[in-house]
Each structure stands twice: as C-alpha cells, then as structure tokens.
Amino acid sequence: MTGLQIIQEERLRQQTEEKRSSANDDGYIKGELAIAAKVYYQCAVDGLMYVRHALKDWPWASNWFKPWASGDPSKFDVQRCLVKAGALAMAERDRMNRFIASWS
Numbered sequence: 001m002t003g004l005q006i007i008q009e010e011r012l013r014q015q016t017e018e019k020r021s022s023a024n025d026d027g028y029i030k031g032e033l034a035i036a037a038k039v040y041y042q043c044a045v046d047g048l049m050y051v052r053h054a055l056k057d058w059p060w061a062s063n064w065f066k067p068w069a070s071g072d073p074s075k076f077d078v079q080r081c082l083v084k085a086g087a088l089a090m091a092e093r094d095r096m097n098r099f100i101a102s103w104s
Helices: 003-016 022-026 032-046 078-102
Strands: none
Touching (some): 022 078
C-alpha cells in the first residue's frame, strides 16, 4: 500500500470506528484538527522526547491521544503517528473546503 492509501484507510477508520463524521469535524473551528495533526507529526519527528510533552499541545481529552501501535502504550510507533497526522490534515482540508463552499 502507498502512504496515501494508508492515510485514506486511517481516515475511514476514524469515521467508522471512532464515529468522527464531517459534522463533527465542522465543529472544530479553532484549528483543532490541524493542531492534532501537528502534534502527531511532531511525535514522528522528535519521538518519545516530544510524546512526553505532547499533551500540553493536544486539543482534546488525553484519552484521544494514541501515538502507539495496536492500542499498546508501550509500543510507540513513528509510522502510525505519520499516518494519523496525514488523516487529521486531510480532515482539516475537507473541513475548510466545506466551510468555503458554504459561503459561495
């Protein structure tokens, strides 16, 4: 699978398993999706050094922050962080497009 396909799969997982719909995303008008994407990306770049401090930047409840594989907090996963960052950035872009379209 390509990186784009994996990111699209993650976005679909967020929508189906976590019930994150476009309507949910449209409520994030303070950049929360982009901030969350940045936090996951920063985790991928800086690794565990940043993870320890990431919650101070995290826009939602701490239980939604999961920079690890397979639900196991002892298994930090750089690739998973990149995928989540991409999916959240995709959600923010889609949210912005819907917002812009609503004004036309």
